[in-house]
Amino acid sequence: DVKVTQSSRYLVKRTGEKVFLECVQDMDHENMFWYRQDPGLGLRLIYFSYDVKMKEKGDIPEGYSVSREKKERFSLILESASTNQTSMYLCASSPRDRGDEKLFFGSGTQLSVL
Protein backbone atom coordinates (compact mmCIF):
# COMPACT_ATOMS: atom_id res chain seq x y z
CA ASP A 1 0.00 0.00 0.00
CA VAL A 2 1.41 3.36 -1.03
CA LYS A 3 2.25 5.73 1.74
CA VAL A 4 3.13 9.31 2.58
CA THR A 5 4.25 9.61 6.17
CA GLN A 6 4.47 12.80 8.17
CA SER A 7 6.61 12.69 11.26
CA SER A 8 4.15 14.20 13.74
CA ARG A 9 0.37 14.27 13.97
CA TYR A 10 0.29 17.10 16.51
CA LEU A 11 2.97 19.63 17.33
CA VAL A 12 3.04 22.55 19.77
CA LYS A 13 5.80 25.14 19.47
CA ARG A 14 6.57 28.56 20.85
CA THR A 15 6.84 31.79 18.88
CA GLY A 16 10.34 32.21 17.48
CA GLU A 17 11.25 28.53 17.54
CA LYS A 18 12.65 26.84 14.45
CA VAL A 19 10.30 24.06 13.39
CA PHE A 20 10.98 21.08 11.13
CA LEU A 21 8.16 19.11 9.54
CA GLU A 22 9.28 15.92 7.88
CA CYS A 23 7.61 13.98 5.10
CA VAL A 24 8.62 10.65 3.58
CA GLN A 25 7.02 8.82 0.65
CA ASP A 26 7.64 5.25 -0.46
CA MET A 27 6.23 5.50 -3.99
CA ASP A 28 9.38 6.72 -5.77
CA HIS A 29 7.47 9.86 -6.80
CA GLU A 30 9.39 12.75 -8.30
CA ASN A 31 7.03 15.50 -7.13
CA MET A 32 6.46 16.45 -3.54
CA PHE A 33 4.36 19.27 -2.10
CA TRP A 34 3.71 21.08 1.13
CA TYR A 35 0.25 22.60 1.70
CA ARG A 36 -1.37 24.28 4.63
CA GLN A 37 -5.10 24.04 5.24
CA ASP A 38 -7.08 26.65 7.13
CA PRO A 39 -10.85 26.88 7.65
CA GLY A 40 -12.50 28.88 4.90
CA LEU A 41 -9.28 29.14 2.89
CA GLY A 42 -8.84 25.59 1.70
CA LEU A 43 -5.50 24.10 0.82
CA ARG A 44 -2.79 26.54 -0.17
CA LEU A 45 0.51 25.51 -1.71
CA ILE A 46 3.61 26.56 0.22
CA TYR A 47 6.43 24.88 -1.72
CA PHE A 48 6.81 22.25 -4.36
CA SER A 49 9.74 20.08 -5.45
CA TYR A 50 9.96 18.20 -8.73
CA ASP A 51 13.31 16.55 -8.13
CA VAL A 52 16.06 16.09 -5.59
CA LYS A 53 17.59 19.43 -4.58
CA MET A 54 15.01 21.29 -6.67
CA LYS A 55 12.33 23.50 -5.17
CA GLU A 56 9.78 25.98 -6.35
CA LYS A 57 7.74 28.54 -4.43
CA GLY A 58 4.05 28.01 -4.18
CA ASP A 59 1.42 30.61 -3.40
CA ILE A 60 2.42 31.38 0.19
CA PRO A 61 6.15 30.69 0.70
CA GLU A 62 6.87 33.59 3.06
CA GLY A 63 8.20 32.41 6.41
CA TYR A 64 8.95 28.92 5.13
CA SER A 65 11.80 27.07 3.49
CA VAL A 66 12.18 23.50 2.28
CA SER A 67 14.82 20.86 1.79
CA ARG A 68 14.88 17.90 -0.60
CA GLU A 69 18.18 16.06 -0.18
CA LYS A 70 16.75 12.64 -1.00
CA LYS A 71 14.00 11.68 -3.40
CA GLU A 72 11.77 10.19 -0.74
CA ARG A 73 12.06 12.99 1.81
CA PHE A 74 10.76 16.56 1.72
CA SER A 75 11.15 18.78 4.76
CA LEU A 76 9.34 22.00 5.58
CA ILE A 77 11.13 24.47 7.81
CA LEU A 78 9.62 27.35 9.72
CA GLU A 79 12.65 29.52 10.40
CA SER A 80 11.02 31.47 13.23
CA ALA A 81 7.53 30.22 14.03
CA SER A 82 4.77 32.77 14.43
CA THR A 83 1.20 32.43 15.68
CA ASN A 84 -0.20 32.96 12.18
CA GLN A 85 1.55 29.74 11.14
CA THR A 86 -0.78 27.73 13.36
CA SER A 87 -2.41 25.44 10.83
CA MET A 88 -2.83 21.93 9.46
CA TYR A 89 0.17 21.08 7.26
CA LEU A 90 -0.27 18.45 4.58
CA CYS A 91 2.49 16.85 2.57
CA ALA A 92 1.70 15.22 -0.77
CA SER A 93 3.49 13.47 -3.58
CA SER A 94 2.70 12.66 -7.20
CA PRO A 95 4.41 10.94 -10.12
CA ARG A 96 6.17 13.02 -12.77
CA ASP A 97 4.03 11.80 -15.71
CA ARG A 98 2.17 14.67 -17.26
CA GLY A 99 -1.60 14.24 -17.09
CA ASP A 100 -1.59 12.39 -13.83
CA GLU A 101 -1.99 14.97 -11.17
CA LYS A 102 -3.22 12.54 -8.59
CA LEU A 103 -1.87 13.65 -5.26
CA PHE A 104 -1.22 11.25 -2.41
CA PHE A 105 -1.43 13.01 0.92
CA GLY A 106 0.05 12.30 4.29
CA SER A 107 -2.26 12.35 7.30
CA GLY A 108 -1.22 15.88 8.21
CA THR A 109 0.48 17.69 11.07
CA GLN A 110 -1.62 20.02 13.21
CA LEU A 111 0.83 22.69 14.30
CA SER A 112 0.01 25.10 17.10
CA VAL A 113 2.32 28.05 17.68
CA LEU A 114 1.83 29.66 21.08
Next chain:
Amino acid sequence: RKEVEQDPGPFNVPEGATVAFNCTYSNSASQSFFWYRQDCRKEPKLLMSVYSSGNEDGRFTAQLNRASQYISLLIRDSKLSDSATYLCVVPNSGGYQKVTFGTGTKLQVIP
Protein backbone atom coordinates in the same frame (compact mmCIF):
# COMPACT_ATOMS: atom_id res chain seq x y z
CA ARG B 1 -13.54 35.55 -10.60
CA LYS B 2 -11.75 33.21 -8.18
CA GLU B 3 -9.74 30.38 -9.73
CA VAL B 4 -12.02 27.81 -8.15
CA GLU B 5 -15.31 28.39 -6.35
CA GLN B 6 -17.48 26.00 -4.42
CA ASP B 7 -20.57 26.39 -2.31
CA PRO B 8 -19.35 25.56 1.22
CA GLY B 9 -22.69 24.08 2.26
CA PRO B 10 -23.42 22.22 4.41
CA PHE B 11 -25.72 20.14 2.28
CA ASN B 12 -27.90 18.14 4.67
CA VAL B 13 -29.62 15.32 2.81
CA PRO B 14 -31.52 12.20 3.91
CA GLU B 15 -30.16 8.74 3.25
CA GLY B 16 -31.06 7.56 -0.23
CA ALA B 17 -31.30 11.06 -1.69
CA THR B 18 -29.50 12.30 -4.77
CA VAL B 19 -27.30 15.32 -4.27
CA ALA B 20 -25.20 17.40 -6.66
CA PHE B 21 -22.44 19.92 -6.13
CA ASN B 22 -21.00 22.36 -8.62
CA CYS B 23 -17.56 23.86 -8.87
CA THR B 24 -16.78 26.83 -11.14
CA TYR B 25 -13.31 27.60 -12.44
CA SER B 26 -11.76 30.56 -14.21
CA ASN B 27 -8.87 29.07 -16.20
CA SER B 28 -10.45 28.13 -19.53
CA ALA B 29 -7.27 26.30 -20.58
CA SER B 30 -7.68 23.65 -17.87
CA GLN B 31 -7.85 20.18 -19.33
CA SER B 32 -8.34 17.85 -16.40
CA PHE B 33 -10.20 18.18 -13.16
CA PHE B 34 -10.50 16.23 -9.97
CA TRP B 35 -12.80 15.65 -7.05
CA TYR B 36 -11.23 14.79 -3.71
CA ARG B 37 -13.00 13.63 -0.60
CA GLN B 38 -11.86 14.73 2.85
CA ASP B 39 -13.25 13.22 6.01
CA CYS B 40 -13.17 15.24 9.20
CA ARG B 41 -9.59 15.61 10.49
CA LYS B 42 -8.26 13.38 7.74
CA GLU B 43 -6.25 13.95 4.59
CA PRO B 44 -7.89 14.50 1.18
CA LYS B 45 -8.15 11.44 -1.03
CA LEU B 46 -8.80 11.34 -4.75
CA LEU B 47 -12.41 10.43 -5.51
CA MET B 48 -12.67 10.93 -9.27
CA SER B 49 -10.89 12.45 -12.23
CA VAL B 50 -12.82 14.33 -14.91
CA TYR B 51 -10.96 14.51 -18.19
CA SER B 52 -13.46 15.11 -20.96
CA SER B 53 -17.18 14.67 -21.05
CA GLY B 54 -17.44 13.06 -17.66
CA ASN B 55 -16.81 10.04 -15.50
CA GLU B 56 -19.00 7.58 -13.64
CA ASP B 57 -18.03 5.27 -10.81
CA GLY B 58 -20.88 3.44 -9.13
CA ARG B 59 -23.12 5.97 -7.40
CA PHE B 60 -20.84 8.86 -8.31
CA THR B 61 -20.92 10.82 -11.56
CA ALA B 62 -18.67 13.74 -12.42
CA GLN B 63 -19.51 16.01 -15.33
CA LEU B 64 -17.61 18.78 -17.08
CA ASN B 65 -19.26 21.76 -18.75
CA ARG B 66 -16.53 23.64 -20.63
CA ALA B 67 -18.81 26.28 -22.08
CA SER B 68 -19.94 27.42 -18.64
CA GLN B 69 -16.66 26.47 -16.94
CA TYR B 70 -17.93 24.27 -14.18
CA ILE B 71 -17.69 20.69 -13.06
CA SER B 72 -20.28 18.85 -11.05
CA LEU B 73 -20.39 15.84 -8.76
CA LEU B 74 -23.58 13.84 -8.49
CA ILE B 75 -24.08 11.30 -5.72
CA ARG B 76 -27.02 8.92 -6.04
CA ASP B 77 -28.56 6.89 -3.22
CA SER B 78 -26.60 8.76 -0.54
CA LYS B 79 -25.15 6.71 2.31
CA LEU B 80 -24.24 7.87 5.81
CA SER B 81 -20.63 7.10 4.90
CA ASP B 82 -20.74 9.71 2.13
CA SER B 83 -20.71 12.44 4.80
CA ALA B 84 -17.52 14.37 4.13
CA THR B 85 -16.17 17.50 2.51
CA TYR B 86 -15.76 17.31 -1.26
CA LEU B 87 -12.92 19.33 -2.75
CA CYS B 88 -12.81 20.42 -6.35
CA VAL B 89 -9.31 20.59 -7.86
CA VAL B 90 -8.37 22.42 -11.04
CA PRO B 91 -4.97 22.70 -12.75
CA ASN B 92 -3.91 26.33 -12.67
CA SER B 93 -1.84 28.45 -14.95
CA GLY B 94 1.08 28.43 -12.55
CA GLY B 95 2.95 25.67 -14.28
CA TYR B 96 3.51 21.97 -14.47
CA GLN B 97 1.38 19.95 -12.12
CA LYS B 98 0.27 23.00 -10.21
CA VAL B 99 -3.30 22.77 -9.06
CA THR B 100 -5.74 24.92 -7.15
CA PHE B 101 -8.05 23.45 -4.55
CA GLY B 102 -11.52 24.72 -3.91
CA THR B 103 -12.48 25.34 -0.30
CA GLY B 104 -14.80 22.36 -0.36
CA THR B 105 -18.48 21.53 -0.04
CA LYS B 106 -19.58 19.82 3.14
CA LEU B 107 -22.10 17.01 2.83
CA GLN B 108 -23.98 15.60 5.79
CA VAL B 109 -26.15 12.56 5.11
CA ILE B 110 -28.85 12.21 7.75
CA PRO B 111 -30.46 8.90 8.81
